[in-house]
Structure formats: structure tokens, C-alpha cells
Amino acid sequence: xxxxxHFRVLITDPILKEMVNQAGKKFPEDAERIEFAVVEQGxxxxxxxxxxxxxxxVGARNRINRAVLEKADKAFFVQQCxxxxxxxxxxxxxxxxxxxxxxxxxxxxxxxEHTIMLMLALSKNLPRCDRTMKAGEWIFGExxxxxxxxxxxxxxxxxxxxxxxxxxxxxxxxxxxxxxxxPFRKDTSDLEFSVTRVSLEELMKTSDFVNVHALLTPQxxxxxxxxxxxxxKPTAYLINTSRGAIVDEEALADILEAGKIRGAGLDVYxxxxxxxxxxxxxxxxxxxxxxxxxxxxxxEDIYRNFYETxxxxxxRVVRGEAPKYVVN
Numbered sequence: 062x063x064x065x066x067h068f069r070v071l072i073t074d075p076i077l078k079e080m081v082n083q084a085g086k087k088f089p090e091d092a093e094r095i096e097f098a099v100v101e102q103g104x105x106x107x108x109x110x111x112x113x114x115x116x117x118x119v120g121a122r123n124r125i126n127r128a129v130l131e132k133a134d135k136a137f138f139v140q141q142c143x144x145x146x147x148x149x150x151x152x153x154x155x156x157x158x159x160x161x162x163x164x165x166x167x168x169x170x171x172x173x174e175h176t177i178m179l180m181l182a183l184s185k186n187l188p189r190c191d192r193t194m195k196a197g198e199w200i201f202g203e204x205x206x207x208x209x210x211x212x213x214x215x216x217x218x219x220x221x222x223x224x225x226x227x228x229x230x231x232x233x234x235x236x237x238x239x240x241x242x243x244p245f246r247k248d249t250s251d252l253e254f255s256v257t258r259v260s261l262e263e264l265m266k267t268s269d270f271v272n273v274h275a276l277l278t279p280q281x282x283x284x285x286x287x288x289x290x291x292x293x294k295p296t297a298y299l300i301n302t303s304r305g306a307i308v309d310e311e312a313l314a315d316i317l318e319a320g321k322i323r324g325a326g327l328d329v330y331x332x333x334x335x336x337x338x339x340x341x342x343x344x345x346x347x348x349x350x351x352x353x354x355x356x357x358x359x360x361e362d363i364y365r366n367f368y369e370t371x372x373x374x375x376x377r378v379v380r381g382e383a384p385k386y387v388v389n
Contacts, residue, residue: 068379069135071111072099074121077142083368088376095379105129112136117375120149122334127153138378141388142371143357144168144224147277147304148333151389162374162386166223167366168357173227175356176302177235179326180270182350183298184209189347212236217268219261219285220275220303221246228272229256240264243275265292270300277304277333287312293322302356305330305337314342317349324348328356 072080078099084092098115100107103123112118112133118125121142130136130153139161141149146163154161182188185208193200216232218225218241229239233254240257242264249256261284265271271293275281285299285308293299299322301308310330316322327349330337334354343349357366370386378384 065116065381067094067096068116069096069098069114070117070119070375071115072097072119073108073111073125074103074119074123074142075099075101076121077119077367080119080367080372083372084376087368087372091376091379108132117378119371119375123148124333125149130154130157130159133157133159138162138375138384140164140371140375140384142167142367145276145304145333146388155389160384160387161389162384163388164366164370164374165386167370168362169223169227171359171362172224172302172356173231175328175352176224176228176272176274176300176326177231179300179302179328179350179352180211180272180298183300183324183326184211188350213238214269215240215267217241217259217264217271218243218256219264219271219273219307221249221256222274222276224302225272225274226252228274229254237270240268261289262292265289266294268297269294270298273299273301273303273307275303275307277306281307283307283309285309285313287315290316291321295321295323297322299325300327301325302328304333305335306332310337310341310343314346317346318342320348324350326350326352328352328354330354 072078081097084095100111105128108129109132112129115133115136118136118139125139125148127150130150136159139149139154139159141161141163143164144167146161149161151161186204212235214237216237216239218229221241221243229252232239240259242259242261287309290312313325317325337343374384
């Protein structure tokens with residue numbers, strides 16, 4: 062690829078359109094060799110029409126599936142501009158010899174902060190306090206002895222990768238005890254404090270907060286089923302800032318409605334970036350704090366993720382260098 066002089070790059074999600082301007086500003090000589098195109102919506106039919114003749118696909122929220130990749134007759138690289146890449150069919154890409162990269166450490170700081178925010182919002186009963194204060198109510202008596210500290214609580218981490226590790230560091234600063242379940246995490250010497258490896262069953266039974274920080278894969282889809290949720294303590298909270306499909310949402314709604322756990326904080330629903338269904342029972346429950354998948358979209362991380370890490374990786378490829386963060 063070092064001898065190739067001209068590259069066609071298709072930006073498959075309009076949220077990334079500023080990448081064209083940033084490429085011209087940050088890498089003017091390389092940008093002269095790139096013909097950028099930006100989709101209007103990025104749905105499957107549009108992508109199937111736009112990918113032929115394209116060398117590099119750049120994605121974020123949209124699905125770059127097998128049907129799209131089969132039309133990508135010249136593509137050799139996909140840059141996914143997030144840590145998660147479950148919206149890209151990596152198997153289909155591998156079969157065609159297409160490298161897929163994610164954005165490395167994207168989302169680590171903002172998602173970790175967002176996770177702690179959900180934990181605090183739930184334990185301090187923040188949404189109800191805010192809502193009732195604005196309605197002219199004073200629920201001091203209702204809250205006495207019914208809001209809680211993070212200190213000395215047991216945090217159970219499902220997944221102790223980059224984001225999970227950062228959550229653990231923040232939780233440690235709050236004085237929490239930390240245990241984790243992660244079949245792929247063999248060494249925790251990078252952490253400056255003690256964490257305990259446990260089975261998934263033990264984690265669900267003994268944690269005050271169960272936090273999901275795993276990638277969505279065939280192995281983790283539905284990992285937290287009704288069986289696992291039924292193991293949780295009645296005083297426990299579930300926090301999910303990873304992918305909705307890892308947790309059985311119908312079972313979670315049942316558990317919350319029945320008061321079998323104290324609450325849940327969710328930033329993710331269904332598949333990659335999907336909103337909850339309009340009729341989702343989670344939307345009606347007072348013991349749930351919901352946010353619209355904003356954990357990783359801070360201004361600071363968007364810039365690092367899109368215009369430093371991801372764009373930088375694309376430029377590496379344009380220069381004939383091997384891409385970083387290849388996931389397939």
C-alpha cells in the first residue's frame with residue numbers, strides 16, 4: 062500500500078463529517094491524497110450504494126455489516142471511531158482481508174466518570190430529589206437514612222479492561238472495595254490497589270454495585286440473564302454503560318418492578334447505540350436512572366477519539382504504515 066498515491070475514504074456516519082476539515086488542518090499534505098465522501102444517513106441501503114470503489118471506511122454508530130462489506134470491492138481498512146466495534150462484522154471483514162481498528166482508549170475517561178455519576182445519582186436519590194424540589198415538595202424526611210455512601214461498599218466489575226480499570230481507580234478513591242469477573246484479565250499489577258477475582262455467580266451475590274464494562278460479543282450477549290439478576294442483593298444496584306444486549310432488559314424490568322434490587326443506572330439499550338423501545342417498562346420506573354448513551358461523548362473525548370486517535374490511524378494507513386488497534 063506504500064506506493065498507492067490516492068485514497069477514497071467514505072465516512073459512513075454524518076456525526077464524523079468534521080473529520081474532513083480536521084484532516085486538512087492537521088495533515089494537509091496527506092489530505093491532498095484523500096478523496097473524502099460523507100453519507101447523508103448511513104443506513105444499509107445507502108452504504109451498499111456508496112462503498113464500491115472505496116479504500117477506507119470510517120464508522121461510528123452505523124452498522125457496517127456483511128451485506129455492506131460484500132459491496133466494498135476495494136476496501137482494505139475500516140476505522141471504527143469508538144472503543145466498541147460490535148456494529149462492524151469483523152468476521153466478514155476478516156474473510157475479505159480487511160483490517161478493522163477501533164479507537165484504542167476511546168471513552169475511558171468519560172465513560173468511567175459517567176459510571177460513577179450514575180452510582181452517585183442512584184445512591185443519593187438524585188432524580189427524585191431534583192424532581193420534587195422543582196415541584197415545590199420537601200422530601201427531607203423521606204430521604205433520612207435512605208440515601209447511601211459509596212465508601213466501604215463492594216463494587217463488582219464485569220469486565221476489567223481499560224474502562225473498567227479506570228472505574229476501579231475512581232471507585233478506590235471513594236473507598237470502595239472492588240472485585241471483578243473477567244476471564245481475559247490475568248494480571249492486575251497495573252492497578253495500584255488490591256482487587257479480587259471472583260466467579261460471576263459470586264460477584265452477583267455479594268456486590269453492592271454490579272457494573273457492566275464488557276464488550277458485546279457472542280459470548281457476552283445475554284450474559285446477565287434473569288438467573289444472574291435473581292442472585293443480586295435486594296440492596297444492590299446494576300449499572301450498565303457498556304452495551305444493552307449484555308443484560309436481559311425484560312428480566313431487569315421485572316426485577317426492578319418487584320423491588321428485588323434497589324435500582325439501576327443505564328446508558329445503553331438494545332444493540333449498538335439504540336434507544337430503548339417506546340414501550341419499555343424501564344422508562345416508567347422510579348428506581349432507574351436513564352441517560353441517552355452519552356457516556357462517551359464529552360467534547361474532550363470526541364476530539365481525542367475522532368480527530369486524534371481515529372484520524373491519526375487513518376493517516377498512518379495512508380502513509381503505508383500498519384494500523385494501530387486492529388481488533389480482527
